[in-house]
Amino acid sequence: MMLQDWGGPIGLSVAVRHPNRFQALVIGNTFGWPVNGTRPSERFSKLMGSDMPGRFLVERMDVFTKVFLPGGIKRKKLTKGEKAMYQGPHPTPESRVPVHVLPREILSAHELLAEVEQGLARLTSLPALIVWGDRDQAFREPQRLRWERTFPNHRTVILTGASHYIRGRRSGRDRRCDPGLVAGHLGHIAASAITWCTTRSTAYDPDHCEGMCTWMVGPGLTRRWCGD
Numbered sequence: 001m002m003l004q005d006w007g008g009p010i011g012l013s014v015a016v017r018h019p020n021r022f023q024a025l026v027i028g029n030t031f032g033w034p035v036n037g038t039r040p041s042e043r044f045s046k047l048m049g050s051d052m053p054g055r056f057l058v059e060r061m062d063v064f065t066k067v068f069l070p071g072g073i074k075r076k077k078l079t080k081g082e083k084a085m086y087q088g089p090h091p092t093p094e095s096r097v098p099v100h101v102l103p104r105e106i107l108s109a110h111e112l113l114a115e116v117e118q119g120l121a122r123l124t125s126l127p128a129l130i131v132w133g134d135r136d137q138a139f140r141e142p143q144r145l146r147w148e149r150t151f152p153n154h155r156t157v158i159l160t161g162a163s164h165y166i167r168g169r170r171s172g173r174d175r176r177c178d179p180g181l182v183a184g185h186l187g188h189i190a191a192s193a194i195t196w197c198t199t200r201s202t203a204y205d206p207d208h209c210e211g212m213c214t215w216m217v218g219p220g221l222t223r224r225w226c227g228d
Contacts (some may be wrong), residue, residue: 004028004166005138006102009116013149015121025128027147028166029139034110041106044138049104058100059093072164074135120150128154133162142154 001022003011008030015022037042048063049055057063063089071076078086089095128151132144148154159166 002026002028003030003032005030005164007148009034012116012123013112016116016122018206019122019126022123022126025123025126025151027032027128027151029136029143029164030114031139031143032120032150033146034113036110038105040138045103047103049100049106049108049195055100058103059096062087062090062096065090066097066226069165072136074161074163112195124151125153126151130154130156131159131166132156133159133164133166135161135163136166138164 001011001015001024003025005028008027009032012032015025048058065083069086090099128147130144130147130151132139136143144156148156
């Protein structure tokens, strides 16, 4: 399972309840525990989760897609097609209501996050590939180190220069992220993801393939980051 941003606690809430259903994890820039008391997280949650100005900025101004998304991708400016892909799921203020809810839940979902934190012990035997953007303003080195302590059987790949939206990172500089190495660490799950991305990339737009690989298992998307 691939975990990134809110996909971390959401995905892990399922995994800690059904640990036998999962064979490996790919952990991007994310969290899996309560963040109450962490000042940057609290400020962001209270501001963006508020009725004013948070609701106005998120639902009416689409601040996540227009401001946070470009700021979270360091490789280049998004193309029109890439922007359309991100804007597609929530084109109207009404459809952006869930986007406004999530910042508020960073603090409000304390019970869920505490449940995830307590349940992580059931997953620590799983192999984990930690794929981490080192310029993310939300999730930084302390969170990465905590994931590394949580999963002893881990391998970490630092995406140098990548920010929050790690799936938008593709750079020839990240050659350390070798698909063979990844496949060896995560076994047939990784190999399947790489095969999926490779075979589909001839039929689909590579950028769309990159996005789809993000939600596969992770190694497929590392192939995109590292180049062919």
